[in-house]
Amino acid sequence: MAEPIDVDDNSFDEVVLKAETPVLVDFWAPWCGPCQMIAPLVKELASEYQDRVTFAKVNVDENPRSATKFGIRAIPTLLIFRDGQPVKQVVGFTPKGELKKQLDAVL
Amino acid sequence: MASYQVVIIGGGPAGLSAGLYASRSGLKCLLLERGMFGGQIVNARRVENYPGFPEGIPGWELGSLMHQQATRYGLESITAEVMALSAGPPYRVFTSQGTFEAQTIIIAAGSEPRKLGIPGEDRLLGHGVSYCATCDGFFFRDQEVAVVGGGDTALTDALELAQHARRVYVIHRRDQLRASQVLQERAFAQPKLEFIWDTVVEEIGGEELVSQLRLRHLKTGQLSTLKVSGIFVAIGLKPNGQRFATAVALNETGHIVTDELMATSAPGIFAAGDIRRNSARQAITAAGDGATAAISAFKYLFST
Numbered sequence: 187m188a189e190p191i192d193v194d195d196n197s198f199d200e201v202v203l204k205a206e207t208p209v210l211v212d213f214w215a216p217w218c219g220p221c222q223m224i225a226p227l228v229k230e231l232a233s234e235y236q237d238r239v240t241f242a243k244v245n246v247d248e249n250p251r252s253a254t255k256f257g258i259r260a261i262p263t264l265l266i267f268r269d270g271q272p273v274k275q276v277v278g279f280t281p282k283g284e285l286k287k288q289l290d291a292v293l
Numbered sequence: 294m295a296s297y298q299v300v301i302i303g304g305g306p307a308g309l310s311a312g313l314y315a316s317r318s319g320l321k322c323l324l325l326e327r328g329m330f331g332g333q334i335v336n337a338r339r340v341e342n343y344p345g346f347p348e349g350i351p352g353w354e355l356g357s358l359m360h361q362q363a364t365r366y367g368l369e370s371i372t373a374e375v376m377a378l379s380a381g382p383p384y385r386v387f388t389s390q391g392t393f394e395a396q397t398i399i400i401a402a403g404s405e406p407r408k409l410g411i412p413g414e415d416r417l418l419g420h421g422v423s424y425c426a427t428c429d430g431f432f433f434r435d436q437e438v439a440v441v442g443g444g445d446t447a448l449t450d451a452l453e454l455a456q457h458a459r460r461v462y463v464i465h466r467r468d469q470l471r472a473s474q475v476l477q478e479r480a481f482a483q484p485k486l487e488f489i490w491d492t493v494v495e496e497i498g499g500e501e502l503v504s505q506l507r508l509r510h511l512k513t514g515q516l517s518t519l520k521v522s523g524i525f526v527a528i529g530l531k532p533n534g535q536r537f538a539t540a541v542a543l544n545e546t547g548h549i550v551t552d553e554l555m556a557t558s559a560p561g562i563f564a565a566g567d568i569r570r571n572s573a574r575q576a577i578t579a580a581g582d583g584a585t586a587a588i589s590a591f592k593y594l595f596s597t
Contacts, residue, residue, distance in 0.1 A: 215431070217338055218428060219331075219335040219336055219337065219338070219351060219352050219353030219356075219428075220329060220335055220336065220353070220428070222335075222351075222353040222354075222357075223329045223330075223331070223335055223353055223356075223357075246431075246432075247431075253432070257420055257501055257502055258432065259419060259420050259421050259423070259429060259432045259433075259502065259503075259523065260418075260419040260420075260423055260428065260429045260432070261428065261429070263419060275419075277418060277419030278419065279328055279329050279335075281327070281328065281372045282372065283372070
């Protein structure tokens with residue numbers, strides 16, 4: 187089962203921006219309730235889309251640079267990157283069906 | 294079309310408690326939730342007034358435990374948004390995941406933060422516009438932010454934000470606050486808070502992120518600009534009841550009118566939690582409402 191990759195400020199460019207597949211990045215923090223609720227959905231999607239999309243997560247508490255760089259001002263925020271550029275974003279808890287729609291739109 | 298003895302609309306403490314009671318009394322029962330199971334308490338960093346957790350418990354954890362417990366006895370729960378109800382009974386519940394038949398319905402759809410309804414608000418959501426200071430305050434360390442509102446939530450948010458931000462403007466449409474005395478005293482004693490009275494926000498500006506607000510002073514009509522990087526809207530909660538207005542009677546604030554057994558104006562439809570008139574809007578009272586509603590639904594099913 188594919189798990190989202192834990193990305194930090196140092197590995198962000200390598201894992202996310204240079205990736206050949208689209209990457210979904212889950213910006214979260216341990217104190218954020220809705221982040222805990224969306225995490226299992228992201229994990230399920232990571233399995234369902236494992237060959238087509240890379241899944242990553244960034245703890246904004248420990249990695250403020252990546253969050254600031256992309257103007258994150260609320261969590262959970264999911265950003266979908268393609269060719270190093272953010273192409274879609276989802277702010278706040280969002281049901282799985284809607285997340286799939288957003289992913290399918292970039293594939 | 295799948296048919297149920299009870300369909301519960303909403304998966305917060307009210308709906309989950311109703312589901313627990315209904316399924317344990319052997320009723321065929323479906324719960325519909327459009328977002329997070331647990332509802333609004335998921336946003337609470339720590340719930341310290343729910344009995345049984347003397348050390349307090351993170352809201353998301355309490356919500357998840359309630360969901361786990363409720364689904365242990367045969368309650369089906371799915372993610373679906375309810376769009377309309379037919380006349381009945383039996384009722385048809387039209388949702389984003391199809392139509393279900395229900396002999397009884399428990400409406401526990403809760404409430405959500407009221408919006409300002411001004412330009413920029415939707416566009417900049419998550420980019421400086423927020424309805425949850427405990428969730429998003431973290432991102433405004435050493436910045437200037439505004440809180441709109443004059444009640445308990447507004448002042449609680451402003452005091453929370455003062456822990457992170459350099460300055461917090463509290464913008465209120467009147468010249469005095471509605472908040473409790475204790476909170477007012479704490480707010481006036483906090484030097485980072487600055488009050489802007491008799492004023493409304495007319496527009497939220499900024500390209501990618503919030504950068505300024507356009508304000509109007511209500512008494513003089515004067516317009517001004519306030520530079521902030523965040524705006525927290527705390528002007529109260531709106532019951533999610535409008536969708537049910539044709540099925541059950543609402544009061545002037547849009548809450549569902551019930552009696553003490555949670556019965557609404559429609560036979561076999563009950564309501565519980567925040568959406569109900571005179572709700573105390575606490576997780577514990579919502580849970581109590583849910584249990585009462587389920588017991589009432591059971592009695593209704595077996596006495597008619």
